[in-house]
Amino acid sequence: MFRGFVTSCALFSLVVLVMIAAFLLYRGFEIFSDFGIRFITTSKWDIGNPEDTSTAVLGIGAMLVGSVVTAFIAIVVAVPFAIASALFIEFYAPRLLRTILTSVLDLVAAIPSVIFGIWGYVILLPLVEDWSGTLYKYLNWFPLFDVQTPIFGRSPLLAGLLLSIMILPIVTSVAREVYGQAPRDLIDASYALGGTKWAGIRAVVLPFGKSGLVGGAMLGLGRAMGETVAVYLTLNLVFDINFQILASAGGNVASLIANKFGEATDYELKALMAAGLVLFLVTLLVNFFATVIVNRSRKIV
Amino acid sequence: MTTYEVSTVVPEPRRPWDHSRSTLLRVAVLVTLSGVFGWVLNTVTGLSGFLGWYVGLAFAMPVVAFVGSVRHGWNMASDRVATAVITVAFAAVTIPWVSIFFTVYQKGSKAFHSKYLTDDMRVTPSSDIIQNGGVAHAIIGTLIMVLIASLIAVPLGILAAVYIVEIKGRFAKLVRFLTQAMSGVPSIVAGLFIYATVVVLFGGFSAWAGSLALVILMLPTVARTSEEILKIVPDDLRTASYALGATQSRTTFRVVLPTIASGLVTAAVLGIARVVGETAPLILTASYFVAKSTSLNEPIASLPIYIFSSLGLGDENATTRAWGGSLVLLGVVFILFAIARTLSTRLARK
Numbered sequence: 308m309f310r311g312f313v314t315s316c317a318l319f320s321l322v323v324l325v326m327i328a329a330f331l332l333y334r335g336f337e338i339f340s341d342f343g344i345r346f347i348t349t350s351k352w353d354i355g356n357p358e359d360t361s362t363a364v365l366g367i368g369a370m371l372v373g374s375v376v377t378a379f380i381a382i383v384v385a386v387p388f389a390i391a392s393a394l395f396i397e398f399y400a401p402r403l404l405r406t407i408l409t410s411v412l413d414l415v416a417a418i419p420s421v422i423f424g425i426w427g428y429v430i431l432l433p434l435v436e437d438w439s440g441t442l443y444k445y446l447n448w449f450p451l452f453d454v455q456t457p458i459f460g461r462s463p464l465l466a467g468l469l470l471s472i473m474i475l476p477i478v479t480s481v482a483r484e485v486y487g488q489a490p491r492d493l494i495d496a497s498y499a500l501g502g503t504k505w506a507g508i509r510a511v512v513l514p515f516g517k518s519g520l521v522g523g524a525m526l527g528l529g530r531a532m533g534e535t536v537a538v539y540l541t542l543n544l545v546f547d548i549n550f551q552i553l554a555s556a557g558g559n560v561a562s563l564i565a566n567k568f569g570e571a572t573d574y575e576l577k578a579l580m581a582a583g584l585v586l587f588l589v590t591l592l593v594n595f596f597a598t599v600i601v602n603r604s605r606k607i608v
Numbered sequence: 609m610t611t612y613e614v615s616t617v618v619p620e621p622r623r624p625w626d627h628s629r630s631t632l633l634r635v636a637v638l639v640t641l642s643g644v645f646g647w648v649l650n651t652v653t654g655l656s657g658f659l660g661w662y663v664g665l666a667f668a669m670p671v672v673a674f675v676g677s678v679r680h681g682w683n684m685a686s687d688r689v690a691t692a693v694i695t696v697a698f699a700a701v702t703i704p705w706v707s708i709f710f711t712v713y714q715k716g717s718k719a720f721h722s723k724y725l726t727d728d729m730r731v732t733p734s735s736d737i738i739q740n741g742g743v744a745h746a747i748i749g750t751l752i753m754v755l756i757a758s759l760i761a762v763p764l765g766i767l768a769a770v771y772i773v774e775i776k777g778r779f780a781k782l783v784r785f786l787t788q789a790m791s792g793v794p795s796i797v798a799g800l801f802i803y804a805t806v807v808v809l810f811g812g813f814s815a816w817a818g819s820l821a822l823v824i825l826m827l828p829t830v831a832r833t834s835e836e837i838l839k840i841v842p843d844d845l846r847t848a849s850y851a852l853g854a855t856q857s858r859t860t861f862r863v864v865l866p867t868i869a870s871g872l873v874t875a876a877v878l879g880i881a882r883v884v885g886e887t888a889p890l891i892l893t894a895s896y897f898v899a900k901s902t903s904l905n906e907p908i909a910s911l912p913i914y915i916f917s918s919l920g921l922g923d924e925n926a927t928t929r930a931w932g933g934s935l936v937l938l939g940v941v942f943i944l945f946a947i948a949r950t951l952s953t954r955l956a957r958k
Binding site: 308310316319321324326327333334391392394395399414415418419422426428429434505506509526529530532533535565568583586593594 | 659683684686687690691693694695697698700701704705707708711712715763764767768770771772774775777779782783785786787788789790791792793794795796797798800801804805824827828831855856857860881882884885886887888891892912915916919927930931934937938941942945949
């Protein structure tokens with residue numbers, strides 16, 4: 308009786324996950340049957356004649372690319388800094404500072420995304436605009452930093468940088484946890500052989516924590532791809548596949564949903580449900596691999 | 609007979625674990641030189657402001673460290689350079705944190721006036737002067753939704769943890785895995801799901817719908833934290849209880865859970881801190897309202913939506929209001945964290 312009750316409560320998460328997938332599929336099914344694979348490959352959002360759904364052309368290709376581009380920028384920027392922070396907290400900071408920093412890290416991880424969003428919009432935007440101008444001036448021969456019209460503003464670079472600041476605490480916590488489990492006796496052995504602190508870190512800690520770090524980075528990637536409000540505030544929604552990270556055009560799937568939801572037609576709502584399903588499945592997949600990798604690196608210990 | 613001379617000279621106690629004076633001097637020279645270099649770059653090139661100076665310092669520090677130590681050999685030099693790089697990178701990470709806390713405080717405090725926490729926006733447009741209106745409706749709305757969400761999510765989360773740790777049932781691994789998967793569900797998807805079910809079926813945006821969306825996001829945090837805490841209960845307690853003839857349910861509810869009561873409160877508080885600032889799901893479920901309201905069947909205001917919608921208007925006073933709301937929200941998160949920290953240290957002392 309007790310067992311049955313607890314088991315059914317514990318399986319609530321299974322029910323929720325299945326229901327999310329089922330309901331989004333049910334509501335968005337018409338879109339998948341109308342557009343098929345074109346829904347995720349085309350990049351156009353045109354509802355056409357609101358009375359006649361056959362004139363609509365809806366596709367989230369650009370948004371998927373945008374999700375990947377911004378999340379990728381976030382990871383590329385955040386991971387090196389996360390490694391450095393984790394090493395600093397675990398091996399360089401004095402003990403008192405270490406306990407303080409662990410708390411601060413948890414606190415920063417809990418800052419609501421809307422506050423990151425408003426900070427990014429008001430403080431980071433002018434800074435990144437300025438840097439983008441400099442990057443464009445000196446590096447515009449490099450395709451990534453080229454733009455058609457030199458207007459920078461709310462670009463994938465800004466959104467990516469903001470996301471990197473947002474995911475840094477989670478990547479750092481995971482990295483710190485795995486680095487903390489590195490075999491102490493091997494590090495001490497390295498000291499005993501006259502090795503420096505860096506020698507110990509390079510020979511023992513970094514190789515040991517590699518897979519855990521990959522898992523942590525993927526957890527961050529999942530977060531970055533699903534982020535809505537911060538990206539909504541710092542990225543202009545434009546339906547073009549855009550790899551020019553300085554141009555003020557882009558978007559991701561989550562911000563598309565928030566953006567179009569307010570005045571969506573019935574048919575458009577179905578498309579948003581379908582987009583939500585795609586986002587759900589992609590983040591589930593990323594998180595699945597992240598969880599497997601992190602759990603495996605914990606098991607080795 | 610030999611006599612031993614007893615030395616009465618006690619050597620000066622030394623503290624080899626402290627940084628010696630020469631180390632401190634070296635670090636001071638290193639930082640000063642790099643700082644000067646950053647300042648030179650700052651004035652000569654286009655790198656401007658504090659950040660420009662810091663970029664100069666960050667690049668100079670490893671170089672100075674290398675030059676200063678290369679005469680001691682490669683190993684020493686690489687160690688010094690690594691230390692410089694790691695420290696500089698970590699300090700860079702804290703710059704946005706300081707900036708966020710500072711900006712929210714500085715800009716947010718401008719929105720405060722004597723009735724800011726007790727008034728609502730019923731008769732005040734967001735662009736009105738700051739002395740009118742307030743955030744009371746948003747605070748009440750957030751409290752109501754978070755309270756309902758915790759009433760559902762906290763018991764469910766704790767029971768999921770009990771299943772994994774106490775019962776160790778057939779699905780224990782699956783449940784843990786699903787909880788982790790659930791923590792990765794993007795918040796907008798949770799909102800979309802509640803929209804597709806509750807909002808569509810029961811006719812319109814409501815505080816109920818908002819709370820249910822928060823349940824989905826809160827549950828994994830509560831379950832994970834409770835699981836960690838349940839694991840620290842010593843097995844002796846359980847076996848002692850069984851030896852007295854208690855059933856598993858009595859052992860769990862009368863012995864195990866009361867032992868870690870403060871830890872379970874920590875789990876609940878961390879779950880609340882996780883969802884109190886969620887914006888995206890509330891856009892799709894609880895929507896927006898301007899007056900104090902306690903009705904669960906109608907749209908309701910909340911702090912994140914208050915910030916978000918004020919910011920969207922682009923007006924200066926509205927933006928100040930958004931910062932004011934951010935300060936209140938950040939204050940709430942701070943307080944929740946302080947509670948969680950105090951409770952968990954108390955548990956650790958036990």
